[in-house]
Amino acid sequence: MVASERSQKNSNLKDEEYTSLMKSLKVTPSRLTGGNIKVSGFKHAVTLVMAASVALNNKVIIRNVPHVLDTIIISQIINELGGTCIHKNDYLEIICTQLNTPIIPPFMADKIHGSIYLIPVLLGKLGQVTYQSFGGCTIGQGGSRPIKHMLSVLTRFGASFSTAGETTTGYTNGFSACSIDIMDYSDVADELTGSLVSGATKTAILAAMFVTNGQTVIQNPYMKPDVTELLDFLSTAGYRVSGTSKEIIIEHGTVDSAENTTRIIEMTLVSDVSEIITYLTLSVLAKVSIQLECKKIEKVQSGLCAEITLFKEMGIDVNFNKDKVFILKVQQLYKSKIIVKSHGIYSDHQPFFALLMCYADGHSCIEERVWAERFAYVPELKKLGANIAKCANRISIFPNVLHDNQTEVFATDLRAAAVLLIASLIRGGETTIKGAHHLERGYSNMLANLRMLNANVETIE
Numbered sequence: 001m002v003a004s005e006r007s008q009k010n011s012n013l014k015d016e017e018y019t020s021l022m023k024s025l026k027v028t029p030s031r032l033t034g035g036n037i038k039v040s041g042f043k044h045a046v047t048l049v050m051a052a053s054v055a056l057n058n059k060v061i062i063r064n065v066p067h068v069l070d071t072i073i074i075s076q077i078i079n080e081l082g083g084t085c086i087h088k089n090d091y092l093e094i095i096c097t098q099l100n101t102p103i104i105p106p107f108m109a110d111k112i113h114g115s116i117y118l119i120p121v122l123l124g125k126l127g128q129v130t131y132q133s134f135g136g137c138t139i140g141q142g143g144s145r146p147i148k149h150m151l152s153v154l155t156r157f158g159a160s161f162s163t164a165g166e167t168t169t170g171y172t173n174g175f176s177a178c179s180i181d182i183m184d185y186s187d188v189a190d191e192l193t194g195s196l197v198s199g200a201t202k203t204a205i206l207a208a209m210f211v212t213n214g215q216t217v218i219q220n221p222y223m224k225p226d227v228t229e230l231l232d233f234l235s236t237a238g239y240r241v242s243g244t245s246k247e248i249i250i251e252h253g254t255v256d257s258a259e260n261t262t263r264i265i266e267m268t269l270v271s272d273v274s275e276i277i278t279y280l281t282l283s284v285l286a287k288v289s290i291q292l293e294c295k296k297i298e299k300v301q302s303g304l305c306a307e308i309t310l311f312k313e314m315g316i317d318v319n320f321n322k323d324k325v326f327i328l329k330v331q332q333l334y335k336s337k338i339i340v341k342s343h344g345i346y347s348d349h350q351p352f353f354a355l356l357m358c359y360a361d362g363h364s365c366i367e368e369r370v371w372a373e374r375f376a377y378v379p380e381l382k383k384l385g386a387n388i389a390k391c392a393n394r395i396s397i398f399p400n401v402l403h404d405n406q407t408e409v410f411a412t413d414l415r416a417a418a419v420l421l422i423a424s425l426i427r428g429g430e431t432t433i434k435g436a437h438h439l440e441r442g443y444s445n446m447l448a449n450l451r452m453l454n455a456n457v458e459t460i461e
Contacts, residue, residue, distance in 0.1 A: 078096065280292070
């Protein structure tokens, strides 16, 4: 049972009552079949839109909501803060007219990373925010996820921060209009890339919701679908928004008018691009046809432009037909060299390309320039027979079919768990995957979907 199978049961539970129902998985060899899968809403977008909803005095309705741990925990936090968040099926209703505390509860926040985006909205709405720690995948340097860049952005809007022990408190007397160049947060001087540019862009957009006089100008923004979904939400809420790859401009617009505050803000989320890449990888390697039903197919296609181009170079034709995405045909898998940058393929997706390259026609390599430590899956894939060598932020992949020995592997983050699960499904031997609970943070109905494809996957303690 994954997050979606127990979300209604647990949606109003306190954190101390929450326990993972998917600690480990056992994958037994089976012949997979084709099928249709409905792709849920984009995980990275829903956390941002939920945070932005807290900033408003409107009722917000979000559809195509993914049933993942981030949605569950942020819903709980909103209720804990004094708001109302009702989560049912793929529908979310949020009302935050009367929040009563600026404290982000650490016993909830440290389960997920997405709760970090409550910092700018609570600071802007209440003039204060207090937090301790946040969870998420341990893919940052030394296993920690950065936060100082977000605080740096907020200080440019007029916030200040103080820390006592493990607790940090932020203050502001109101956010002021400013101009921010996201290149200031890039790892290199002449190209937008690195682990900070995404969070800096998102923080600036959320802070801009509280600037009532003047424009917020964000230069050289990170413009992936999670950010464009947030900008679309602001436009729907009454903000004046214009955005390109070079510059985003946000003005307050009519958002605070009496008529506007009684209006219901509604949005349907784009389908999860990482879920799409996961199932397309399985389709290629298992040699089965998987039809993926998607919302906002044009935005999906645009958001996966770099991945689609790479697939084509590797001999994989991806087809977009009305509301569906699927593999049209696969020739021989060709070797490739990938450099992961903030404006290229998602860092989340490089593990799946690494697995595909195990079956390519020659030596491939991946250089990671966003999350340099995002290679925890490598030694675990090697246990399954992959021939991969790692050096600093680069891996070399040599063609080698995965073996069929009974093996136990351990996942330390979300995408590692997903790529190990896909690898386990395409090889011949029984696999035990420990740390499988990470999947609950990123995939809706995953086990049900895989079982529909005749996968033999069961949860074990």
